[in-house]
Amino acid sequence: MPKVFIAKPVGFCFGVERAIRLAKEGLAKWRRVYTYGELVHNPLVVKELRNLGIKELRNLRDLAAVDDGALVIRAHGCPPNVLLECERLNIRVIDATCPYVQRVQNVAQKLTEEGYQVVVVGERNHPEVKAILAASGKNAEVYPPKRKNRNKKIGIVAQTTIDRNCFRESVANLISLGYNEIRVFDTVCAEAVARQKATMALVKRVDGVIVVGGRNSANTKRLAEIVFRSGKPVVHIVAGEELDVEEWRQFNKVGIVGGASTPAQAVAEIARLLKNFQLPPAEGRKSGEEPLAWRASGGFLQTLSLRPGTIEF
Numbered sequence: 001m002p003k004v005f006i007a008k009p010v011g012f013c014f015g016v017e018r019a020i021r022l023a024k025e026g027l028a029k030w031r032r033v034y035t036y037g038e039l040v041h042n043p044l045v046v047k048e049l050r051n052l053g054i055k056e057l058r059n060l061r062d063l064a065a066v067d068d069g070a071l072v073i074r075a076h077g078c079p080p081n082v083l084l085e086c087e088r089l090n091i092r093v094i095d096a097t098c099p100y101v102q103r104v105q106n107v108a109q110k111l112t113e114e115g116y117q118v119v120v121v122g123e124r125n126h127p128e129v130k131a132i133l134a135a136s137g138k139n140a141e142v143y144p145p146k147r148k149n150r151n152k153k154i155g156i157v158a159q160t161t162i163d164r165n166c167f168r169e170s171v172a173n174l175i176s177l178g179y180n181e182i183r184v185f186d187t188v189c190a191e192a193v194a195r196q197k198a199t200m201a202l203v204k205r206v207d208g209v210i211v212v213g214g215r216n217s218a219n220t221k222r223l224a225e226i227v228f229r230s231g232k233p234v235v236h237i238v239a240g241e242e243l244d245v246e247e248w249r250q251f252n253k254v255g256i257v258g259g260a261s262t263p264a265q266a267v268a269e270i271a272r273l274l275k276n277f278q279l280p281p282a283e284g285r286k287s288g289e290e291p292l293a294w295r296a297s298g299g300f301l302q303t304l305s306l307r308p309g310t311i312e313f
């Protein structure tokens with residue numbers, strides 16, 4: 001059996017936990033709840049919400065279906081025109097935009113009002129970036145900007161889950177272009193950075209790393225890239241059923257990292273598979289009691305400490 005190391009923090013970040021809680025509270029109160037796109041980028045979470053009866057809407061046209069209940073704005077936020085349309089259609093809105101994501105939109109809006117061209121360092125097609133661009137006027141661009149007018153003044157912001165080193169490199173490149181004026185706002189989220197640092201530390205201690213999280217989760221992809229760049233074996237999976245357990249049991253030391261929208265249980269399940277823990281039968285457990293895998297380390301997966309670290313067992 002390999003020794004298993006789990007990077008901390010583990011489990012939902014503050015913004016994801018808040019979005020799920022708001023959606024569930026909305027369901028209890030309004031009985032019919034919709035989300036604008038996937039609430040968070042994790043199929044396990046999305047499936048759980050669907051099973052509870054929470055429906056996803058895909059675009060503005062779908063808003064007409066909300067004739068009752070409430071619409072939840074996902075953790076990544078939404079373009080301002082979605083909120084305007086909700087107002088026009090008199091739709092009740094539960095805004096679960098992560099406050100850190102909202103802050104980027106607010107900064108970008110302010111920069112636009114003050115005459116700066118906004119440049120977003122991030123993934124062009126990610127909903128968070130699309131929403132920032134939509135809030136920043138028609139001159140806003142994703143890095144690298146196509147229009148490099150040096151007489152302009154630009155304001156640089158980051159997608160919350162971007163690799164901080166990548167953000168710094170992008171800023172350095174833009175500075176070297178000699179713009180008239182540049183304002184820089186490092187809006188990378190502390191949660192994302194904590195997980196990136198924990199992954200960098202973990203990768204030095206192990207023979208390979210299993211990254212757990214949605215394939216469309218930006219912050220999870222950054223963690224997989226960090227391991228990939230180290231040259232060590234890495235696999236990015238959503239859940240334990242995708243893992244080649246026998247292959248990973250060949251290693252002496254295996255690291256596991258989870259994204260900000262990855263349930264702690266999904267991480268625990270990987271550890272359980274590698275260590276060959278037997279879960280006690282459901283009927284042998286008291287109601288609400290955690291399975292053996294995460295009781296084994298004293299309930300470690302409940303720990304949502306922001307301080308990066310490693311859990312060994």
Ligand code: SF4
Pocket residue numbers: 013014015016075098099100101160161189190191192219260
């Ligand atoms: S990773 Fe950061 S910005 Fe994204 S939802 Fe979590 S706390 Fe918010």
